[in-house]
Amino acid sequence: MIYIILSSFVFSFTAPFIHRIFKKYSHWVIFLLPLGIFTYFISYLPRICTTECEVFTFSYPWIKSLGIQLSFYLDGLSMIFALIITGVGMMVIFYSGAYFRGHPQHGRFYLYILIFMGSMLGVVMAENLITIFVFWELTSLSSYLLIGFNHEKEESRKAALQALLVTGLGGLALLAGFILTGIAGGTYSIVSLLDSGDIIRNHTLYLPALALVLTGAFTKSAQVPFHFWLPSAMQAPTPVSTYLHSATMVKAGIYLLARFNPIMGNTLEWNYLITIAGVTTMLVGALMALYQTDLKKLLAYTTVSALGMLVLLLGIGTTLAIKAAMVFLMVHALYKGALFMIVGAVDHSTGTRDVTELSGLMRVMPFIGIAAAFSGLSMSGFPPLLGFVGKELIYEAHLHAPNAAISLMTASIIGNAVNVTVAIMVGIFPFWGKTSATAKKSHPVEFAFWIGPFLMALCGVVLGIMPNSIAMPLISPAVTAIKAQTILVELKTWHGFTMVFMLSVLTVALGIGFFHFRDKFREFAPRLKFLIPISPSRIYDYLLKGMLRFADLQTRFLQNGKLRYYLITIILVTVSMVCTQLIRMKGLPVSISFSGLQFYEAGLVLVMLMATIMAMLTPSRMAAVASLGVIGFGVAMIYVLFGAPDLALTQFLVETLTVIIFVLVIYHLPYFQEFSSTKSRIRDAIVAFLAGSLMTILILTARHVQIAQQISTYFSENSAPLAHGRDIVNVILVDFRAIDTMGEITVLSIAAIGVYALIKLKPKKEKSK
């Protein structure tokens, strides 16, 4: 199993080379990978859908100390998502062969999209919360690359960043939520968490964990108020929009809600929060869709609306609603994916996506037209298409909703009616009627353009006629996984002239009515702006700007580029922190005694003190450096006196070399001058005095403080037997603390390279001077 998920990552990096070899036939090769994975999952299908739904787990140890395993599992819910991901992925990759024909970065597209596919599979199959999070973030990152695919365009980059920031923020909330869930449930394993739902629901951390997880899911699935990134992301190339923004990535949030239903669901908070978010999103998406004229924007806003519908169904949470959600998930992936690809083909062929400019395309692209008609009919829920089955189930679920059935039903009818309107605008209207000017200029589309949407539309028809063929193998295991109890689902196309059917008729009528008044909506919409004083996307803009300004200010304040301010900051912060702690501990015992002081020790200290004063007062740089050297040698002498020959040797050599290097540097400097004012000199003196006294106090108290057990005994006892060395200092350096030493020599080398670069590599401009 792990190889299946990792294969798309590994394969993704070879994809650009494959593209280079096979050139314009590369999509025939690359699409074999999703096809293969799709078939692999299909092979598990018969085993997953027996009456006792089977669950497959595959586990690999990852971070043992934190209880994190790289584990995957496959149950009904994962299966339905995995099939959608690989199935649509296959179509999209094949389609891209036509869409990106001749595009210089087609190979890169394969790379990104395969990484994305692998991450998505990881999300829906991960068995561990942390694993989910890692793959979740990978989808955000790869979607950033995909949305910003046309990176020369500023809007693309902006949309990509927006999507990344919004979903990334949600991802962080999700991580926090996962950790809280992990604390509450005592494990990160989903399989174990599924059994401890009651513990989590009654835990004090339940509410914060719920809020955080929901934030993560809502940002990913574009729920109000985070919905704005999805329409902006339409800057992406159409294959990307098809894959990420209709079929897969935005459904990750839905997946998460479904997955967490047995863990956190069935509480009042869960049902209310999710239902309200779902209804709002559905209505906002529908209303905003009404006045769009861009084909892709139309689809984007109805996608927002459809996501709202899915969330709403999960919020209602009854078995009927979950069943409806799973069927609608498939329905939506099929028709919305197809419509997006159709729009891409139309855009490619005619050069416009404006609905008002398109009509009569049927003659130019008959297969696309047929696919569009069937997808549109499925979207508006005409019998006997799969969309009809989905809509009937949704209405039935609403009718039997435990709370607020009537208002939910009303909202849902409005949402669906808008779907009908948009379906007519996108699926029917551009293809029939008089041939418009743009349609005349357009060219026919090739095989790879229409085969994907055509097959997906065909699926909608076939499954619509025989819905029961997916009921047992796919929908039942998924509903079973979400409800955590065995549920058998039966689907029928025709229920007879029931209440639900009447509502369907009403929806279609309403939708056609909306379509009739579409120009009025477009006129009227700008006047309604006052209703929303500030839109979420504006808030996003302000927040982003504010953050950048804050970053700018604090960088300028902290990184002012002057060494002396850095030093002052570091020293003062250290002094104040240590002093606060000293005051809180009410001081430490300080003892000063001069007993046992030898006369040569006193002499040594005296020499060092005099050298210090000399270094401060001398008007010559050379003398200052030499005085510092004297201090260094004094320190080395102290090492000698107190039995540290290694340190003393090093100190002597380092001091000598420091003086030489100092002299080499100083040699180039202008004559000793006083640049600083008296004021700043006083300030420096105070800072120096503070630092010096703090160090003195610390050294005097250090003798009396024993924080941890002394480690030197361990070293001296073990140096010879374990490390075969009698010189403890050296053994510590090369053996006990070898990795520290390795770090230090690396730093040394970097410093040398730095010096080299500073002196040798000058900007070219200066050289010419």
Added chain:
Amino acid sequence: MNSIILRIAARQLLPILMVLSLFILFRGHNAPGGGFIGGLIASSAFILYAIAFGHRSAEEKIKIEPGVFMALGLLLALGSGIPSFLKNEAFVTHEFFKFHIPVLGKMIISTPLIFDIGVFFVVFGVLLTIVFTLMEE
């Protein structure tokens, strides 16, 4: 610098200091010394030479660019950790191999020694790079 005393002293001291530095390097495990100190001594030998004869003749004397020693040293230090992988132990868990060489007697080749030689090279390379660069200005 044109002091004849300095020139002669530097020329005579160079080999002596080099041998000393190696001596210090190898005795390091059991007595004060080691790669760091050895590297400092070796580089001061060449710095002394550079002060007397100019950095160009010192560079010619070494023949290899000091930066190479840096890289070589880092590689040696890093490489000394690799045998620990073979034994499935933590990185840089040092190994000791004892040999009996017919005439010379017992000899121990150990990864700490390789590590220390690495440190020696790095210190040598770093100091000479810095000093030669500064002298060139």
